Amino acid sequence: MQTHDAECLHFHDITHAVSALGDGPLTENALRSHIHPLFSRVMERQEIYLSNHSLGRPLDRVSDDVARFASLWQRDMDSAWGAWLAEIHAFRAMLARVIGVSSPDAVVPKTSAGQGLRAVLNALPPSRSGGPHQIVATRAEFDSIDFILKTYQTKGHVEIRWVETRDGLVHEDDVIRAIGSRTDLVVVSHVVFATGQLLDRVGDIVSAAHAAGALCLVDMYHSAGVVPLDMQSMGADFAIGGSYKYFRGGPGAGWLAIHPRHLATEQPTLRTLDTGWFAKKDTFGFARTETPLLASGGDAWMECTPSPISAYQANAGIALVLALGVDRLRAYSIVQQSFLASDLAEFGVPVRLIEPRGAFLLVPSRDAARLTAELKQAGLSTDARGAHVRLCPDILNTRADLRQASQTIARVRSTTGL
Ligand SMILES: Cc1ncc(COP(=O)(O)O)c(C=O)c1O
Known part of the structure; x- marks a missing residue:
């Protein structure tokens, strides 16, 4: 797929508006002249909006993009799948660039960040303790993550070692101290949802997890699109996030990213139970081997029929973040x-x-x-x-x-x- 070209053509209005800003730092005057007009509908609202960390404001074109999804369906029926899958590919490719992973397939669409966490919990290799998986997580994780972990604990699937906050803050060294030789997975936010605290030493947590033989999942919901990210050099095994805040893409367009080191082989050691026919080797070949054969790379983490409309809804906002930088x-x-x-x-x-x-x-x-x-x-x-x-x-x-x-x-x- 010629994703890069498709992206550029597809988001021509955005790239055109952003190029009018020039290469220097963003300024209010330039943003007002060239970028605010792309948001004329939401800017008609008579209030000052400072909830951008909660639900990001959509571009005008989101209505047209979602309508484009529907008109392709009405016009082309099952032939629409080509364009729909290309839109999903663009979603994965653009997010891969934002969070710094080398291949688009390392980003897997999910309806929510929590769904990404569940896919990881359902992929863990046998626990090192011989009992439930041992998880280290902080008390500062978002409710969805907290609730999922506690539900797994209630079902006896995991045991959680909670790292308390002190003065309302997460201390990286407290997380590192909580990691032990039996820890299977560490779950930590890069930016804490309640306070905005940025864990600039999150890479040390990842290294400590690895040194202890554990995996690490970083919740990037409040950092992706906000702070420059390079997931590969951070080393996190997994990252989760979504589109409804800083990417202005509305709910339903979440994602899970998997470090390419876990995607190298055809039949990887980490494979998730959250699966379906889009994770199969040659989805449209319809072969039914007795042992499930997985697609290569990150496609092995896809699951059932994906939702193209989420990509139509979210892609313009992601393209804007990429274009602005x-x-x-x-x-x-x-x-x-x-x-x-x-x-x-x-x-x-x-x-x-x-x-x-x-x-x-x-x-x-x-x-x-x-x-x-x-x-x-x-x-x-x-x-x-x-x-x-x-x-x-x-x-x-x-x-x-x-x-x-x-x-x-x-x-x-x-x-x-x-
Ligand atoms: C840090 C963080 N993670 C995750 C989410 C959303 O989780 P989910 O997509 O599972 O509802 C939010 C939403 O505010 C969040 O702040």
């Missing part, structure tokens, strides 16, 4: 976060700035959920986790937005006492 997005996010932090401080709003962190910052509150609801009434979209309101500016927020948001937060805090 994660380096430039990261630099711009840091500048915006520092503007926001200083505006908040100027208006007397307390800010918790965790260093290093991902794309959002925190405002502590004695009732963060209620404060969020009050802010929504006042025309500012945010959300809350625990004792903090999370605020995430992005390329569609202007400097004026950030100032107005800070003023609104100060006013609402003083009128409500929250």
